[in-house]
Amino acid sequence: MTRSVWIKADDSVGGWETRKRRITTAIEAGADWVLVDEADVSRVRELGDINVAAFRSDADLVDSVETETARADAYLVGKDGEGDGTVELPNDFSGSADLSTLRRSDNRAQGAYIRIFDEDYEAFAEEAAYDAEHTIVIGEDWSIIPLENLIARIGDETDLIAGVTTAEEARTAFETLELGADGVLLDTDNPDEIRATVEARAASEREDLSLQYATVTAVDSTGMADRVCVDTASLMDHDEGMLVGSLGRGLFFVHAETAESPYVASRPFRVNAGAVHAYARTPEGGTVYLSELQSGDEVQLVDTRGNTREAVVGRVKIEKRPMFRVQAEVETDDGVDRIETLLQNAETIKVATRDGRKAVTDLEVGDELLVYYEAVARHFGEAVEESIIEK
Structure with a gap:
């Protein structure tokens, strides 16, 4: 409504x-x-x-x-x-x-x-x-x-x-x-x-999402890829970010760049979200490819408690950067499912773990990452009930 x-x-x-x-x-x-x-x-x-x-x-x-x-x-x-x-x-x-x-x-x-x-x-x-x-x-x-x-x-x-x-x-x-x-x-x-x-x-009108933890099973260097930074027209809080992932059923929580670092000033309007093929969640509960986002579109922001709000995209930056493939296993009603995503190999990209905020470069097998999981397939970003294999 x-x-x-x-x-x-x-x-x-x-x-x-x-x-x-x-x-x-x-x-x-x-x-x-x-x-x-x-x-x-x-x-x-x-x-x-x-x-x-x-x-x-x-x-x-x-x-x-x-x-x-x-x-x-x-x-x-x-x-x-x-x-x-x-x-x-x-x-x-x-x-x-x-x-x-x-x-x-x-x-x-x-x-x-x-x-x-x-x-x-x-x-x-x-x-x-x-x-x-x-x-x-x-x-x-x-x-x-x-x-x-x-x-x-x-x-x-x-x-x-x-x-x-x-x-x-x-x-x-x-x-x-x-x-x-x-x-x-x-x-x-x-x-x-x-x-x-x-x-x-x-x-x-906003969703309250049920987030859960997934256990990291692999962190591999994959070489260069086209990476997307999403610069929103809103300032994000320290516990906010976006849900992104290579598979529509399992999206990883990626923090906004709100933290200061020795390498770069904080940019609390930005989420370094992943590679061009990855999904990002929208305010209507759908998904969109990161490569498709452009100025004026809306994306869904989420905090570590699952509270959501909408933000307007101000700019999208796509650049070639070295990437990690992060793979994790999540407990489901039917057992264990494997999900993954590509994130830039950089100290400024942070994810939410059970032990707190952590740089992607410091991730290890066994760490528990905050994710959003829903056992659905997607067609043009919309949840559908059909058999789709993603791997």
Whole structure:
């Protein structure tokens, strides 16, 4: 699931300068959407590149001319109407409605904005969701309308966006029922909360990998090969690196060059990853050949505990260097499997062992290396269930 962060910036939050600060922070923090009134769409376009959702109202219907810059990416209804309680729900409402109740005569709206005051509004949100691409629900009392109900009932029917006021509430929304809301609408003027909510979104989508140790069975000099350094656009911590290997089922943890040495300054944005043929893991759980990486691609970073995050590749350097072949055996459910990779013969390339960080040049048979192992075959980087022999 790809989750999203929406920032509320319509006229209910204040004047234009207040709204502008929210929008600017949202763009700088990497939020996905801003929700504004239709009159502000062109203003948002001038501030930066972000998806714009706009409230439609009866007053907007008189405007017949719509320029490209004034066109929103999505239109929502519900503000100043039945959705937010400004207009009461119909007396004959019995849990049967659709988005047309909120649209009135405007057929452009693709989404609904509904505040949940009681069970009738919960039912109203459920019915509107069947006709809405985006359904934003603002819980006025979550003891009456738990988010679990909406996720369970309409989570597959619409892009369900939960209203929140803090990053902590956003984390809860992303984790509810283990599935979580598809997104959150954050209502705050606090820039730190906006940034923290975007980070909470990113963290909710990341993998937690189960790493294990493999025992080194051989370290052999293989001569020269084309070696790949992956320079990312992110600084890595001391315990972070990448998973790389010659075999798709077994990837070795290789540290980023965060350590100082007598030979070269630390480069905490770099992983000296191996030869051009080797696999590297991507944020989606696939693999890519090191030779295929280029500026702008994404790779998966991992720490020694298996926590992951994504990083953008800034540059890839391929040079001829002397290499080692590192071979290891890993315990599996079916016995013992042998995996291997090629790493540069240099003191600055470090791997994670049971005894701590160790240079490749100091590796010995019997050392235990941190690896990621999954008993699957891969086809064009994707895990497949078929018989493939790698050796």
